[in-house]
Amino acid sequence: MGFSQWTENFDAGTTLPAGWAVINDGGANGWVFGVPDFGSAQTPTNVATLTYDATAHDDYLITKAITVTAGVSDRLSFFVKSRSSTFLENYEVLLSTTDQTKPAFTTVLQATQKAPSVWTEKTFSLSAYVGQTVYVAIHATDTDQWQIYADTFKVDSAPTVVPTCTSFTTPTNGAVGVNVDGILNWTSVASATGYKVKVGTTTGGSDIVNNVDAGNVITYNITGNLNASTVYYATITPYNAVGDAVGCSEISFTTMAPPANDDCANAVMLTLGSNFAQNAISGSTSASTNTPALTASCLFTPSNVGGNVWYKVVVPASGSLTIETAGVAGSSLTDTVISVFSDCTGATSLGCDDDTGTDAFSKLELTSQTPGATLYISVWKFGTATSGDGAFNISAYDASVLATSDAAQVKNNKLTAYPNPFADVLNISDVKNVKSISVIDIAGRVVKTIEKPSSALQLGGLKSGLYMVVLNMNDGSQQTIKAIKK
Known part of the structure; x- marks a missing residue:
């Protein structure tokens, strides 16, 4: 049974697993093992990767021996994807009944086709080879594309009973303060070939997601943002060729409340500093709404802004100040827009900035403002896509503040x-x-x-x-x- 049922996900290290083989012909680049250069592995960490070459690939990733036993190890599956939807890689799937040498792979299990840009499971019956020892190879043949990834090879047999139910990892049943991005995660079920997702605003309801077939994945992103401060009900039902799992439990969870400064009337006061770092504070656009529904005049498409949050600051004696945002490590918010107004009506825009700060963050320098006046700052998430909300840092500062405080400190110390x-x-x-x-x-x-x-x-x-x-x-x-x- 040593070569019967097995799974290989390349997570044990960055070298070729025992019993496997690679053949590197064609271009200089061959199959390597480790964390993918882009995106994530199908299972936790590592993948097999082949990178483009100006010379056509003739590269084989070959499994270890498979002893084909009826009802035990007569099926092979694996996941494959291309790095980019613009550069889809050609590959075929071949079988050898003798050894791992190139001439031995004469049987075509799958003719040449493009690997899609999302993880996709491929499954092949080996029932025609019961009693034999076989090897299966992914044979990459393309030129000057980008990368092809392979992961989670599994030798088993077709199921004879429906799968068991799964359980949610996030959110958990009864969770509160759940992110409105609508991402659901659950544990994998060995005998499942896919999962159906149901989400509603009432118990048993499906008004948000109506039994959508998510495929053989363990995560699902509900289209659009969920409503803030709302209870949702969700069920995941595994299935296979025999049928759907029976009696799977429903969970409920409550989404987070909007930020306290979601509206201009509750704008958070910024303390003017001498530089960005001195009085920077953290904020978040998660669960924010577009209130009021303003547009950002500095954008090519003024309406290309998502939910916003509000801040305010008092103009210093110099009449000048800089307002700047910056990223927070691990946050999904990577692009902001700043709009500044003289009051909460948004009728008088004093300035707007998109990408003058670090990376795609914002930095707006204002001059000739009225000392002592209060300015209202709207921080937008760039883009109307449902993803990308998260934490950021913001600061208002002016060098004149530095000149006064530093002079006193240097004199004293x-x-x-x-x-x-x-x-x-x-x-x-x-x-x-x-x-x-x-x-x-x-x-x-x-x-x-x-x-x-x-x-x-x-x-x-x-x-x-x-x-x-x-x-x-x-x-x-x-x-x-x-x-x-x-």
Whole structure:
């Protein structure tokens, strides 16, 4: 039975699994194993990958021996996909009844076709080879496409009974504060060949998703955003060629409430700082609505904005300020738009920015504003697609604030940092009155905290870039020093 039923998902390492073989003919690139360059594996981590070449592929990914036994190991399945829908890779599936050499693969299980751009399961009956030992190969033959991935090879037999029910991993039954993106996840059932999804706003209902066949996957993204603060009911029913699972349990979950600053009337006050990092705060567009339904004038398509949240700031004496957003590690929000107004009606737009900040984030510089006036800031998610909401950082700042505070701090503490820029060690001129030190990156994140510091700060682990080194003094005051890590 050693070569009977088995599964291979390449997650044990980045080398060719025992008993498998590859043949690298044609272009120089061959099959390799590891985390995919784009997207995710069909099962947890690794895949087999073949990258494009200017010379046509003639590359074989060959399974270990399959001892074909009726009702035990007379079926092979695997998942395949192309990296890009623009560059679909040609491949065929061949079988050998003798060995793993190239001339032995004379039987065609599948003629040449394009691998789709989503994980797709391919299943082949081996019942014609009962009592024999066979090998199966994915034979890639394309030129100058991009990448083809293969994952989760399984040798088993066709089911004879319906599958058992599955269970949700996220959301769980009774969960509250669930993201409105509508992503459902569940555990895989070995004998299932697919799953049907039902979601409704009443128990047993299907007004949101009506028994949609999701295919052989363990995740499903409901089209559009779900409503905030709403109870939903969901059921996943596994199926196979015999039929559907019976008696699968329904779960209920409640989506998150809209952000407190979803409306302009509840705009969050920003404290004006001297730079982005000084008083940056975090926010989120998750579950936000488009309130009021304004447009962003700086976009080629002004209506290409999703839900928004609101902030406000008081104009400093200089009449100038910068408003900027930045990304948060792990957040799905990667592109914002900022619109600034003189009041909550949105009738008077003072400025708009899309991508002037870092990456696709926003940065708007305003001048000649009325000192003491309150400005209202709308932060939009770029695009009307249902995905992409999440956390971000925002700050309002002006150099004039820095000039006043730094002058007082330097006069009182007379501390300096050197060398600046620095490589691994940043020296502070006198730390006897320094209680602690916080190192803040340009996105406003505290990346290092040092209690009772020595005069030589060991900062070799930081990435290159600009940092704010905040010296927290024993008397409660602070001094902020700009330092550049080489």
